[in-house]
Amino acid sequence: MSTIGAEQALKHLEGWTTATSGKAISKSFEFKDFMDAWSFMNTCAMKAQCMDHHPEWSNVYNKVDVTLTTHDAGDVTEKDLELAVFMDVRAKTIHYVPE
Numbered sequence: 001m002s003t004i005g006a007e008q009a010l011k012h013l014e015g016w017t018t019a020t021s022g023k024a025i026s027k028s029f030e031f032k033d034f035m036d037a038w039s040f041m042n043t044c045a046m047k048a049q050c051m052d053h054h055p056e057w058s059n060v061y062n063k064v065d066v067t068l069t070t071h072d073a074g075d076v077t078e079k080d081l082e083l084a085v086f087m088d089v090r091a092k093t094i095h096y097v098p099e
């Protein structure tokens with residue numbers, strides 16, 4: 001996996017910032033309610049599992065705080081960028097329809 005570093009990754013992303021002294025990237029996502037936040041996390045969890053690349057994140061009601069880094073590399077890699085792009089697309093398209 002190639003290390004690209006936070007600064008390089010941020011050139012391709014909107015709303016993300018550097019974290020952990022440039023060794024990670026972070027973003028806070030906000031949704032309509034808990035179900036939208038949970039739906040977002042559910043989809044991203046499946047993507048993360050498929051990639052074998054897992055986010056550090058926390059959820060409070062409609063907010064999800066995400067930090068991405070590659071533990072094996074100790075830095076930001078293309079895998080973090082791929083997961084960040086997936087999260088941004090998912091956050092934009094999310095639409096929870098209650099029963």
Ligand SMILES: C[C@H](O)[C@H](O)[C@H]1CNC2=NC(N)=NC(=O)C2=N1
Binds near residue numbers: 052053054069
């Ligand atoms: C053994 C397993 O493939 C590794 O521990 C994976 C799991 N998920 C991971 N997730 C993240 N974010 N970084 C890693 O280096 C990593 N490594």
